[in-house]
Amino acid sequence: MNYKKISKAEKELFDKDGYILVKGMLKPDEVKKLYAIAVQDQVISHKSYDRGDANGLRTKLALWYSLGDDVYSLLARSKRIVNGARVLLGGEPAHFHSKLMQKEPKVGGAWEWHQDYGYWYRDGFLYPQMISVLTALSPATKENGCLQVLKGSHLAGRIEHGFSGEQVGANQERVDELLKQLALVFVEMEAGDTLFFHSNTLHRSDANLSDHPRWSLISAYNLLTNKPYKGNYPSATAPINCVNDQALLESNSEGIEEDANFLVK
Numbered sequence: 001m002n003y004k005k006i007s008k009a010e011k012e013l014f015d016k017d018g019y020i021l022v023k024g025m026l027k028p029d030e031v032k033k034l035y036a037i038a039v040q041d042q043v044i045s046h047k048s049y050d051r052g053d054a055n056g057l058r059t060k061l062a063l064w065y066s067l068g069d070d071v072y073s074l075l076a077r078s079k080r081i082v083n084g085a086r087v088l089l090g091g092e093p094a095h096f097h098s099k100l101m102q103k104e105p106k107v108g109g110a111w112e113w114h115q116d117y118g119y120w121y122r123d124g125f126l127y128p129q130m131i132s133v134l135t136a137l138s139p140a141t142k143e144n145g146c147l148q149v150l151k152g153s154h155l156a157g158r159i160e161h162g163f164s165g166e167q168v169g170a171n172q173e174r175v176d177e178l179l180k181q182l183a184l185v186f187v188e189m190e191a192g193d194t195l196f197f198h199s200n201t202l203h204r205s206d207a208n209l210s211d212h213p214r215w216s217l218i219s220a221y222n223l224l225t226n227k228p229y230k231g232n233y234p235s236a237t238a239p240i241n242c243v244n245d246q247a248l249l250e251s252n253s254e255g256i257e258e259d260a261n262f263l264v265k
């Protein structure tokens, strides 16, 4: 089977726009398997916490640091994803964390405009040499609150972030100015598509008021040399133990282990 590979042209686009969308990164069988496991995964379910938005709507998420042999981690460790991170970061990546986002019908909350580096700066990463890799496990549309990105906003550098309810958001005055100049793109995705975006790319999403869930897996990578100077994030300071792209389909894992190092809220 041939799997997608990030090309030089995609890297150039990423450098210019701050993101690239890779259609069909996962084969239909793979995303079907991943989603079926995710929705019945009791460990994910009880390790999840929620984040409220300004209207009190809540998105559930489970976040863990070190990668194991569960199917989600196998995707985050797969050659195609790690190689994508390597090409786009321009060097050897390490894995910071992965999270399973569960934006349920009618209740899934909105996310304020932010840069992921707005958070990670506080976690002790000195450089924005970091990337988010979001794979849609179910279709993402305008109706169910797909991700929105401001094209080219990564070139603005890190923007000041402050608390906005339970979330951390980018300075609104700057966001408003950038909104006048840059294209706002609704990133609609089919299940199995993957979006790579720069850690300084401004993004947000609307609440999911539709009848359809929006689930996604987001893995964050840093350049291995960009180790955090504080905190305890073992996987962010070590090379990734990569697996072949076939590993996901070959795995017998039923879900994530109870003792994975989850973020506990």
Ligand SMILES: O=C(O)CCC(=O)C(=O)O
Pocket (backbone or CB within 6 Å): 101, 111, 116, 145, 146, 147, 203, 204, 205, 216, 218
């Ligand atoms: O998937 C979303 O709607 C936004 C999530 C996000 O940006 C984040 O968790 O940093």
Ligand SMILES: [Fe+2]
Pocket (backbone or CB within 6 Å): 114, 115, 116, 203
């Ligand atoms: Fe984000």
